[in-house]
Amino acid sequence: QVHLVESGGGSVQAGGSLRLSCKASRYIYSGYCLGWFRQAPGKEREGVASIASYGTTNYADSVKGRFTISKDNAENTLYLQMNSLKPEDTAMYYCAAEASIGYCPISSNFNYRGQGTQVTVSS
Numbered sequence: 001q002v003h004l005v006e007s008g009g010g011s012v013q014a015g016g017s018l019r020l021s022c023k024a025s026r027y028i029y030s031g032y033c034l035g036w037f038r039q040a041p042g043k044e045r046e047g048v049a050s051i052a053s054y055g056t057t058n059y060a061d062s063v064k065g066r067f068t069i070s071k072d073n074a075e076n077t078l079y080l081q082m083n084s085l086k087p088e089d090t091a092m093y094y095c096a097a098e099a100s101i102g103y104c105p106i107s108s109n110f111n112y113r114g115q116g117t118q119v120t121v122s123s
Contacts, residue, residue: 002028002112004095009117016085020117022078022095029053029073033104036069036080038091038119047106048093049080058106063089085121092116 003025012018020036028034035050049069050058057069068081078095094117096110 002026002097004097004112004114006093006095006114006117009093009119011120011122012085014086014121014123016121017081017083018085018119020080020082020093020095020119022080022114024076024078024097027073027076028097029071029076029078031099031101033098033100033102033108033110034069034071034078035096035104035106035108035110036078036093037096037106037110037113038089038093040091043091046091047108050104050106050108051078052104053101056104058104060106082119085119087121087123089119090121091119093119 008020036048039045066084070079096113098110
């Protein structure tokens with residue numbers, strides 16, 4: 001079992017920045033596909049970003065150039081740096097993991113996820 005705990009959400013004005021963190025209960029940063037997805041009320045889940053075990057990243061078109069996913073293996077922590085935030089980025093953000101050493105798309109069927117952290121962007 002893998003437990004993931006997100007932090008770093010909050011309320012910001014449009015154009016602002018936030019950095020989300022995701023701490024894992026054990027070492028999963030090698031051999032795992034990791035990602036962030038979000039879900040707003042009344043909307044479907046949307047994959048935001050992913051990072052493969054070997055480091056390749058993928059992003060949703062809606063966040064390319066604004067969000068950056070990264071991982072710190074030594075700290076067992078996954079990050080999502082979010083810049084130039086827009087009101088449409090408002091959602092609950094979840095980090096997620098799946099045991100995989102191959103291709104890691106944002107649509108991965110992650111079998112572990114955290115409880116989520118709320119991001120609210122006001123105009």
